[in-house]
Amino acid sequence: MNASIIADYLKQFEDYAPEPPKEADSSAASSNSNKFDNGHIFYALLEYIIRELPEREKHTYCYSLSQKLLRVCQSKERNVATYFVNKVEEQYALLNEEQALEYHALRSIFNPVMAYYHYYLQHDYERAEGYMLGLLENIDYLIGHGFLDGMYMKIEQYLNTARVYFNAGQYDKSARYARVVMQYLLSSGKETFEFPFSEVLRSANQLNSILALFFNGLIFKALAKPESGAFFRNDFLLAVFREMDISFNEMMEPATRDALAILLRISEGEEEEGLEMALDTQIFNEKVPASMRYFVLTALLHHNNAGDLLPEPLKNNIRLYQEKELGLTASQINVLRPLNAIV
């Protein structure tokens, strides 16, 4: 494809101006929010436990402990974290497998944070893996006993497991988990797990917000890591998304479906076709996950050095778009290849 055609197409960014920062969305904190927020799932689990079992105070204490551990992990307080890890371990020691519901429920509350601690603060992938795999069993038990929202935990756990394997350099294993969960989320049927995701979904909005989270989590990670594959032909992403052979969930945003097809085309070596599709579709809108837009934009700029043809102000606008609209920090932009060479 001629570079000047691409340069013409990219003129759509000439008028790009970042939107003023939005007021904090207070509804995001409410539990009725359509957005995906895993914190609410844990709280929903607590409420489920309280409904099903006595000892409300003890279970609330366990929940609160896990939240505290999560927070100190997030702020990288590694010594303080050991204090809460010890407290959590005290509670593990008290669990009795014969009281199955409590056993699985409390482990479902503790395991994800313990996995996070070992993965994020200790870089001990093996121990993290142990907690994660155990958790999948615990969640299955809870789903089997009526806690359907456990599906949210399950899909998130698949993504987390994929992340941990990815960071440990085990790309094949990572792709296997990612593929299973993506197949499940993207399809309208019951391909992988107990029942179609649409049975627990609150709305199309929620599905698309979850998809964005999962797409971005996988694609940005893969593109930033040369070991997982070349930028435009990333073996990891191909292993996750190629030939899924599913019928897409009809609530899924059509533009996201287009963007995925373009990403696959380009990654499979059919760059011309992929870019032609890009020119014929409307993927540069906020409904499409940022990572996909970033990938396609980079491919356009890269093709026959089309980026070099752009006038300076347009280049600046595109840079601004990457920062403001796609939410990339300067250091992320530096990590992501091969952006620097182009803009």
Add this chain to the structure above:
Amino acid sequence: MIFKLSKYIVVTDVLDPNSEKQQRIIFSTRSGISALIEDAVYQKLQVGDFTGLGNNVLSRFMDYEIIVNNEEDEFQEILKLNKLGVKDTKSVSMTIQPTANCQLGCFYCGQVHSKQTMSADVQEKILQRLIYQLDRQRDTELVHTTWYGGEPLMGYSAIINLSNRMQEIARDRGLAYGAYMITNGLSLKKDIFTELYLHHKITRFQITIDTVKEHHDKRRITKKGESTFDIIMKNIVEICALEHYQARVKHPIFIRMNVDESNYQHVTEFIDYIVSLGLKDKVEMGFFPISNWGDKNAGDEQGLTTNEFAELEIEWLMYMQEQGFTMEYILPLRNYDVCMVVNEASEVYDATGNITPCYEFPYTPKYEDKKYIIGNLLEDESTYNNKTQVRGWYDDLATCNVSPKCSKCNLFPVCNGGCPKDWYNGEVKCPTVKANIEDKLVLQYLMDKSSLKTLM
């Protein structure tokens, strides 16, 4: 498992006894979080009855450490967390005294000044010590310096040299760099401010002005007895008028007032004076009680009592609010460290090369004994004493060796003992917040009401 109401809470009286909603403010010192609470709920909490609390409220109360595990020895748990938390410090902090000299001779100052300024050798050793600290603290994100004296500006060339080199070290390691300065303000001309503020990242200049001219010039005078108020205020006014004054932070200048029984009546007058100069939105202000320092016992001789000061402090804070000052958060924060003394990543280096854990020790005859000094930068590291008295504060508290009062105090998590040095000296001295915390809670509530920042 059984649960109880934590003993680390402060509860105000019912805010408005005439209103339908009988509400109090509850402040958890273990978490530093305050919340509005119905009186009826509080009555139940007191007797350990949590049944009426909704799931959400129960979980929040546990999160805020208002309801805690009954089996816990809360004091020991707090100490355990403190000791771990101090190790999680993300900064290496240095207090550097580039000179032992100062132009002033304030009657309450415990330092003995001399003409000594920091040699090139000592400066080099400080940089080496910084590198040593950075290698040791693998999670460091920030290198922070507080320039202190004597009067630090009398060691200006050492400041510039060290600051350039430390910024370079921080840059090379991808770390942030920041600095503060405690100065008498006499030599802080606008060009010097500009250089230090813009190029040496000093974003807070603490300048002491002991209220109005009449009183300031009786006590913060030069060694020859000359007055200083007009010179310092002229500097401040000129600096505040600079175009770039608020380029980095909103309030680069912090005015500290040392208050005792001779000048407390003039605090509001001084606040008015600052307003009349148009500086209300440009400077931050704070009041501190005069206390004993080294061999100078000004605190005993003419200090206000804790209760007197605490009451006045609330009046001054309210007065400032009425005058339209931007008020910062006035409640004490939950910190893991009491102050720099318990943090090994925090050291003071004086002009002679002495390393101490507390900035009140250098140049102060009372603290010349070995137990106060870590070592000297010019000597071999093997000679250093890493167990100076105050560094052991939390261990001593755990065994109730010092200050048994603190182990029973509900403010401990936000105070951590106030000033360890004082307790070791046998002086029982609580910070004023001990006496006015409830008033502060109400004041903060009134300040926050519109945004409900700290409330449930």
